[in-house]
Amino acid sequence: MPKELWKGNEAIAEAAVRAGLEAYFGYPITPQTEILEYLSRRMPELGRAFVQAESELGAINMVYGAACTGVRVMSSSSSPGVSLMMEGISYIAGTEVPAVLVNVMRGGPGLGNIAPAQADYNQAVHGGGHGDYQPIVLAPASVQEAIDLMVLSFDLAEKYRSVCMMILDGCVGQMMEPAQMPEMRPVHRENWDWATNGKMGKRERRILSSIYIEPAEEEKMNLRLLNRWQTIQANEVRYKEYFLDDAEIVIVGFGTAGRVALSAVREARAEGIKVGLLRPVTVSPFPSEVIEQLAGRVDAFLVTEMNSGQMLEDVRLAVKGRVPVEFYGRLGGMVPFPDEILNEIHRMAKSKMAVNANPRDAWLARMATA
């Protein structure tokens, strides 16, 4: 299939269709509305379900209902809307049904703005809904990657009966890039042994619920989720490496912050500075192992994010204090330019932060004196 110029949001929508999406439920919110608009046209054309819900609460619970029947279903939203969906996401996790979500993140907290941000990392990766569960979270940095990960999201969600969320910032959603679509997969309804799709004279009744009224039973369920999470951690970590072979400084950044860092890394390399980039593609499960290995042979890390240092804590956990982990972030919908990161590389090439210093404090102190 030849490459076409696709806008991120529309590419995501078409990729989902080609992955066998049978139902989409959503609510308009910038900067992801093109997903809803595209599917409002595309899904009925294919005889598949599309509903513009009354709210994100409505949308996520329509997803929940359809997910219980075992079909491929998704919703998409942007930060404030995803906050509203958190109730349903927790229920979906607690019911162990597969569901796919897309968060095209914008500046926050609160109403914030509509500019690109990565400030929902913690909500997606570490929290969000109530209770003990771990979602799979993918973070594409380009339109092609968004397409590929959209398809993967459905496969992973089904494989692990899990919530799979793709987080991208408004840049990736709004940008156009040449990209290749996958072949259209036929809609395929697996004969899941858990789906509530009617007995139809073939089996005993099934119940899907997130209720475990006996704490001992709930604990068993929590452990089952945790065991499944260990399998996911062992098998599903994905990341991209750039110039890591001889790197002395390693930048870690996901999504747009990661690709902006790539520009800075190239410029620094041209100057002879041995710097590389690790771009996590799965931010949950997090590529802790590769960072831990790198920590044994590099001089320092620089984490770049479009937030106040959320993934930073995961990098620090993996590095375990062996080398300095520094931080550079832009907040509130600001996107860093490569020269900002290049300045950090220049600074670190001369002198690094003490290994026991707090990277966020050091970054804020640098900002204050700049």
Added chain:
Amino acid sequence: MQKEIIIAGFGGQGVLFGGQVLAYAAMDTGKDVTWIPSYGPEMRGGTANCTVVIADHEIGSPLVKNPPLAIALNLPSFDKYEPMLASGGTLIVNQSMVDHSAQRSDIHTIFVPCNEIAEEIGDKKLMNMVAIGAMLTALPEIKIEDVEKALEAHLPARHKHLLPKNYEALKRGFEHAQKEWDKVPCEQVQNGTLFEELCLNEPGHGLHSSLSPIL
């Protein structure tokens, strides 16, 4: 090779489409390319801009602070992007909509009366194509035929009858700019100090800082 281009103007001047045409031409000639708009209220009037990055490798940042190439289709865009251009860069200015001359002497500023040329061709909406044609004089990586092929391949069928006029607009813009090149002096500023200060003073040099939210 990597080239960054910012195209800016009023909503309705074909800013975003102009960038997409360049992106298509880059893609069709086997290059990597990104196109990113400033999204939001611009869709409903006001100023619009898009950034196109063309490269022969995986593109990093889709946004650029100091582009080597820019098109300003109106006065606010001229005033906004002139200080931002990289030293030695080229700025195509729609002369039809500005009322003063260039402030910087370390960049090439090419004035093109895009509106008038477009009207001569018979459709003032072609003003963006005139500007794109002019821009190609500073972007040897993309040939005018590449843009023509891209238009032919990607223009919706219902607009195909407009192709000859689009080609004409590209050609006229290109030719006008070629003549202008001979007239424009370019005194390279060695360290570009003044220029950098201007950039740093630009409030919220990011893409979206001036937007009010659409909710």
Added chain:
Amino acid sequence: MIPENAVCVRPEGFTETPTHYCPGCTHGVAHRLVAEVLQEMNVLDKTIGVAPVGCSVFAYNYFDTDFVEAPHGRAPAMATGIKRVLPDRIVFTYQGDGDLASIGMGEIVHAAARGENLTVIFVNNANFGMTGGQMAPTTLPGMKTTSSQNGRDVETQGYPIKMAEMLATLDGVGFCARRSLHDAKNIRLAKKAIRLAFETQARGLGFAMVELLSTCPTNWGMTPVNSLKFVEEHMVPAYPLGDYKISEAIKQIKI
């Protein structure tokens, strides 16, 4: 084997699980009517129920059909999701007044406005039963609950919401009625309405709801008999019984 002289047997639509409802509560009656209707329509095999949060949170234990358990108030949205991908199944929600008329107001109104082919069984017992008898949107003016201890003061706590009347104004609704469960005659009428609500769905005639006036002897602090009297004397006048919307096609159905 059911003995020939049996007067009352468990409907096929029920599992053998004993219900958890309080003595004298009419949830059991409402459940039974639904199970009987599903059996009579021969649709148990293709029915998927959606349980709410509230006293009937465990409804899924009692019906011999597939069932899911919705977040509080979201049953109509979940049911929409199911019905849209499985349009040939029978999908119903079973919701109380806190679930449907308070936290789930958005979901129920929009499911009705979209004309979703769903059947909604709405049990109105004028309070939040499961959490211990707090004021609900349907609590009568002056009625004492644990969160309106001097009686519901409409000046500060607002007025009861009449769901059947409200939803009947929406074009997407095919059938909308209110019945009561306080005596045998009314129970028979309720069953007919429930049947019509499921027939509406089976014929693709839009959204259908039956509001059932019910007792809550435990939280009302009454004997079961007195609570039935309370329904008759206080609930029925405040929430008049009747068909609030019945489409022409439904009127033709003879049961």
